[in-house]
Amino acid sequence: MYRYMYTTLGEKSIRSGHMEFEDPALTYQVYVDEVDVDEEGIAEMVMDDNVIAQVSRPGTSLRQPGVAQGGPSQGVRPMSQSGRPVTGFVRPGTQSGRPGTMEQAIRTPRTAHTARPVTSASGRFVRLGTASMLSTPDGPFINLARLNLSKYAGRGNLAKALFEYIFHHENDVRNALDLAALATEACQFKDWWWKVQLAKCYYRLGMYRDAEKQLKSALQQQEMVDTFLYLCKVYVRMDQPLTAIDVYKQGLAKFPGETTLLTGIARIYEGLSDMDMAVKFYKDVLHFDNMHVEGIACIATHHFYTDQPEVALKFYRRLLQMGVYNAELFNNLGLCCFYAQQYDMTLNCFERALSLADEQTASEIWYNISHVALGIGDMNLAYQCYRLTLANNNDHAEAYNNLGVLELRKGNADMARAFFQAAFILSPHLYEPHYNWGALADQVGDLQSSYNSVKRAVEAFPKHTDSNDLLKQLKIHFALL
């Protein structure tokens, strides 16, 4: 039996900032929600020295993907392109997962279209707050090099505005840090706001311990949701998810029902692959904010992958009611309709999805339509769909894998082999292509390749019964020789 793969698409939505803006217009243009927007860069990921435990107990680290605790297994719920269970909501960080080598790290973002920055200090923020890349027609607004920071540090409100300008608009963290350090001294370390800003600078510079210290001291003076969120972000960077959850819970004790905090906990559990707990907290989020897109989408995804497409459909329709109108949503609706046996709606949804889709999403939609085709037994349509998927995105490993299976059914073993190999080279964390190629090699008598491949499959998914059986069988076989 060969494995096909299913996938749904994540909702794409960026949470709007919940800060009050009272800064000069220039800053406002480039203000990004600091707490939410954070993508770990390649350099941080590969040359990570902030994590304490290199190998920690399962369920205590965000760095080991694929150790599912509760929730459906890997066999049912697919992994994202970097080896995490697919989440219902695309946000910075969901495409994490740590590649083993630099080469892998550099290659992955190119293939997976993740636009991962080289380091978090440089790329992402320059891109998000693009002002520092734009050239202003009549020279820079403020010439930072000529600024006497200590002069402005003592003038409370001006210093704050200036800081925001340097930090957000100029993206010059070092000068911002200098200013913040002077300013916090000028107000005798009594203003929590400056401490949070100091922490932001430290965070950007990768000095997480210093950031932690400042945030904790800020929290002692004034408890703010934002500060809690920032502190948790620091802990997540230090790969201490359980500490982060503790901090979130402390925050919740002060601000009961704060959805950002609840979402934070849910996200961490999701990162730990503890789906039951994640869904529990997403449900809590919805209890307090029933318009929470991320919560709805994640719960829907969870229901979809736990064989309850009808329930998932309910949640997706709720999203539609709320006014979310995009390709991903229609795609998911289509899939849910199909599995909930509402065939009349299925193709309509997919059609609408295609009409709204851009190139990348289109490939995913075609990939999903292929499942419908497989479901109704129309192999030709399925074949065409995979071809279209690859036409839109030629790094789609799942499509290669499934194409391989189709070719094999047609009896083209050589083609099938080529497709399987393409698939597992593109995404080594998927177990299906490894297993499929192993099974094929076993049949054609290439036992060595089969053994190697199946071993990789077991590595990717230790509990896959077929792979384990095949491995055992091969071992016995080798022992007999």
Added chain:
Amino acid sequence: MLVPIFNLKLNHKVNPHMVTVGRYDGIHSSLTCATTAGKVFIHNPHSKKFSQEGPVSFASDSDVNLLSINQQVAALGAGRLDVNSDKDVLAVGTQTNLMVYDVNNNSDIFYRETPDGSNSITIGRLGSYDQPLVIIGGNCSLQGYDMEGLDSFWTVTGDNVCSLALLDFNNDGQNELIVGSEDYDIRVFKEDEIIAELTETDTITCLCEMQDTKFGYALANGTVGVYDRNARYWRIKSKNQPMTIHGFDLDSDGVLELITGWSNGKVDARSDRTGEVIFKDNFTCAVAGIVQSDYRHDGTEQLICVSTEGEVRGYNPATKDMAGNLMDTNFEQDTVREVSQRIQNLKMELKNYDQNTKAGSVAAAAKISGGGSFSAERPFPPGEFDKARMGVIPAATQLQTTLTVYPGDPETSPHIELFIGTTNETAVRVVMIFAEGIFEGESHVVHPQQSKVSTIMKIPIIPPKDVTVDLHIKALIGYKTSSQFHVFELTRQLPKFSMYQLLPPQAEVQEPGGHCTFQINDRISRVVLWINQSFLLQEDLACEGQQLSIAFLSLRGSGPLFIKIEQSGQVMIRTDDMDLAAEIIQSLSNFLNMEDLQVIADFPEDMEKLRQILVKVDEFHSVRQKLTAEMADHSNLIRNMVVRAEDARIMGDMKNMRKGYMELFNLNRDLINGYKIRCSNHQELLNCLKQVNQVIQKAGKLRVGKYKTQVISACRVAIKNNNVNSLFKIIKSGAS
């Protein structure tokens, strides 16, 4: 013979002194050691047990879990911090911070900056604190943190702390903190208060708790020993250095033995009463640490020894039938060897007696023949027999010793002169002086050339510290040509303040600026008695009237010292040396049995220095912050460049790769230079902080009893609030 019950190789180097064991999941013990490159590893052979059935395998590398600390680890400790949980926490100290970490949950419990560094860590209950504390000993400071990371215990000590131990020193049911430091002192803290101070002869590298009030100690010069309260039971000295000590009942007799791991790889167990070796074993390289734990999970505690190369041996305590015979060697053989040694000694003694009788008979013969004089001084008339070679000396020969203060002249520096002379023409051939803490290596031998041997000998002594020292003197007395000598043994005591020369009352000396005053309620004659005892005076000071004014000059060059006592009992000590004033106050209050003493002190020089240091500390802090930010920025840039260069390499763009790596190289060089600057900055900061702590400690020492603790805690508050003026006021007046 006792053999290891398990033996494993961890394949990681282990830093000396940094070995501990903890039950991080509340059940299983894990050996935890610091290794190179700022990493800590946890050996956890039990984790596998859950996944695969069968016996626990003690072997592979995969049981080892590495934790990255990213800084040189300075100290490690494990223990229970939360009274409501049975899990141990791991405390890792580096030069700049302390991290307390929950290994099982991969989460920090707290993380604190410790500018004084942490040279030693211990976890446990102290005094009346209701929660266990993590106690770290840094440069002159001691800090205790509780579960929440609040530093509820803080005090200062005389020098850099090297070792810590918690035990019930005075049997009052509460733990005291034993602190060994670089100034050769072992201090016992009952919470904030020093209740005992024991002076040793070198840096105290290790301390360990033994039974009841006993504790073991080890020094950098190769000494190990056991104290019971203030009294030393025994000590031995070796040419190797003790790396670690631990109390463990290896022979199952219900009494802990002192287990020592040495720098040459030897491990030995010594009886706590006599220091006799009852067991030994050898590693191929130095021992890094010794701990005890139920490592096999079978209900008995094992002794676990770890070498610096990562070799681990575990020993079960001996069973009853093995009692007293843990060593490889045969008991009979040992006894035979011992007895034959004694026979040899007795034979030697007998031979000496024989020769003496022979000489006596020759003398008697000479007397009968009536030749030559014969007196008490000259029991033996000159005869053919070479009396001198025999080493026979007059029976009335006496050895005279005097200690005098020698103020020095252009050729020789000032010192204390020990004069040794005989009462007749016999010569002092060799003098051996044994005294703790004065000479390098504790003993001093004067052995002049044959031609320079005379009847007197003058030996200069310069005690480095003001302490009372017993000089055990052995002198070899005989005639110049003798080959055998008589040994004279005697003991002289060097008073505490011996390095001070009495100035004549009319001497014109400028009065020092620093002074301190306090009130005593005792008679002046008692004070005079104290002066006679503690200073080296040629003749005893007589007590005249109710006033006293006396002046000394320090031989160490720290200026004059005036002691004035008014009729009202007010004492004023004038000196520029705060340390000396503190020592005098401690010694005097001890002599007069004063429990509490408040002192008004004013040391303008020291205060000025302190003010400068505090300004410097501020500067260093701000420079450090700048440098750190710069480094973080650079390291971000470096990472960025590595990725770009690698990217170019993967794409086969060799030209850009070359360019990228060239840039990287340059930036890296800058970074290293920056790091060097930061290092020296940090070093100076440390020195400054150490001096601040020392000043606080001296300020405390100027007072006695409760005022002492008051001063230290008030200073602490002032420093925490960065209130320099109140700090000066506290040091001056003793209260905030």
